[in-house]
Amino acid sequence: MDKTIGGLLVMREITDWLCRVEAAAAEAYGLAAAVFSEDEEFVRLLHKLKADELEHYKAARKASELIAGGIDLPCILSLDRADMEYVEDFLLFLKGRIMAGKMTKEGLLHYIITIESKxxxxxxxxxxNWLFREGHLDGNAEELVFGHRKRLEDYVESLNWDPLIQRLETGFSPLRGKRLLVVSRDGLLEEGLKAIYSGEEVVLDSAVTGREALDRIGRCGYHAVMADEDVSGLDRELFPAATGLCPELKDKLILLTRKPVSDPSFMLSGLRVLRKPARVQEIKNALNEMA
Known part of the structure; x- marks a missing residue:
């Protein structure tokens, strides 16, 4: 049903928004290709980015159609309305700058890096990834989304323009090369983190029970542990036990729940608690603080 949950948006509204954003990005890249027509390599990149965005648009539209038809897209992630409006406004501004002829190549690449890091x-x-698992797409996010971003990264690095490379690197996650443990029996938390850190070289290990999680913590060094409290078999008792096995995890344990985070038991636990559905940026911020 199309309602907000705690100020967050449900999936149908988000997939409809993705349709608009992907279509707008494709249009902007097409307009830019016409403006920079004499730069063959740059135009080739812009055409590829446009083609990628159109594929993303088709995927988002397919998801919206399935949801409208009553298919559930389970997810513990969400977005702020303000963030969504910002992206649409940004793309409208970018289109206007391109059409007015007020865009240098370096300036355009700065804008593209910005939008592609959102x-x-x-x-x-x-x-x-959901569409791929359900058999509605032939490719997964590693191919369709990360490949798109990698195209941009490779081109920017080939230019050897230090300001652009520095701008590109600011979008890299500080968790690159780190190992996280995800504790969830239904797999939704793991799928969410896979999407957020696609192509970032973040290693995700999974456990489906508290016992399995403690066994992994005892054998492996983890940068952080995230657990879904609402999934049967997992509870806050996991965290004190984990800290006993691995004291350095004391401040690196994150719990996701549908219960109010103001619950006194959470506040007294000292745990970092995020309420589901959790905003993408909220999850990133929580993990970045532990980097």
Whole structure:
């Protein structure tokens, strides 16, 4: 049903928004290709980015159609309305700058890097992977979304323009190369983190029970542990036990729940608690603080 949950948006509204965003990005890249027509390599990149965005648009539209038909797209991620409006406004502004002829190549690449680092791509990855698992797409997010971003990264690095490379690197996650443990019996938390960190070289290990989680913590060094409290078999008792096995995890344990985070038992536990559905940026911030 199309309602907000705690100020967050349900999936149908988000997939409809993704349709608009992907279509707008494709249009902007097409307009830019016409403006920079004499730069063959740049135009080739812009055409490829446009083609990618159109594929993303088709995937988002397919997801919206399935949801409208009563198919459930289970997800513990969400977005703020303000963030969604910002992305749409940004793309409208970018289109206006391109059409007015007020865009240099370096300036355009700065804008493209900005838009490609936004949460719309994280959510697009989640949607694409869901469609792929359900048999509605031939490719997963690694191919359709990360490949798109990798194209941009490779081109920017080939230019050897330090300001652009520095701008590109600011979008990289500080969790690159780190190992996380995800504790969830239904797999939704793991799928969400896979989407957020697609292509970021973040290693995700999974456990479906508290016993399995403690066994892994005892054998492996983890940068952080995230657990879904609402899934049967998992509870807050996991965390004190984990800290006993691995004291350095004391401040690196994150719990997701549908219960109010103001619940005194959470506040007294000292745990970092996120309420589901959790905003993409909220999850990133929580993990970045532990980097």
């Amino acid at each position: 949460e719309c791509n994280d959510f697009m990855s989640y949607v694409v």
